[in-house]
Amino acid sequence: MAYSPNHTSTPYKGAIALCSRGELGLIMSDGPVPVTYNKCNNCYAAYASGADSDCTCERGIAWTGIHIGPEKLGQPWSSRAPVVLEPASNAFRRIQDHYLSTKQKVEYDGWGLH
Numbered sequence: 001m002a003y004s005p006n007h008t009s010t011p012y013k014g015a016i017a018l019c020s021r022g023e024l025g026l027i028m029s030d031g032p033v034p035v036t037y038n039k040c041n042n043c044y045a046a047y048a049s050g051a052d053s054d055c056t057c058e059r060g061i062a063w064t065g066i067h068i069g070p071e072k073l074g075q076p077w078s079s080r081a082p083v084v085l086e087p088a089s090n091a092f093r094r095i096q097d098h099y100l101s102t103k104q105k106v107e108y109d110g111w112g113l114h
Contacts (some may be wrong), residue, residue: 009084010084011027011063011079011082011084012027012084013027013028013029013030014026014027014087014088014089015027015082015084015085015086015087015088016068016084016085016086016087016088016091017063017065017079017082017083017084017085018079018082018083018085019077019078019079019082020079020080020081023067023069023072023077024067024068024069024085025065025066025067025068025069025077025078025079025082026065026066026068026077026088027063027064027065027082028064028065028066029063029064029065031063032061032062032063032080033061033062033063033064034059034060034061035059035060035061035062035064035078036057036058036059037057037058037059037060037078038057039056039057039058060080061080062078062079062080063078063079063080063082064076064077064078065077065078
């Protein structure tokens with residue numbers, strides 16, 4: 001199966017996508033949810049005191065998930081307008097196919113790798 005990114009797809013849970021910063025993420029939310037992009041160190045103190053006028057954080061609605069790029073692997077990820085690349089199942093299938101095609105050096109007996 002040839003890889004062909006689907007850049008026009010609407011976001012959905014289980015899709016691999018890029019955020020506006022070009023970072024890969026796995027969408028985990030069922031739809032857009034309220035998010036806060038932390039841009040200051042005042043927001044928690046201001047919120048606790050009841051006066052958040054010093055807070056410069058951005059609030060919005062975004063799709064959320066986890067980073068799957070090497071730099072931030074597993075950290076929270078979000079995007080207001082994610083660019084869907086492909087379903088995660090396709091990507092994992094391609095990784096598995098690649099592994100199986102190079103397994104001449106590794107034997108798999110059904111229980112573990114030897």
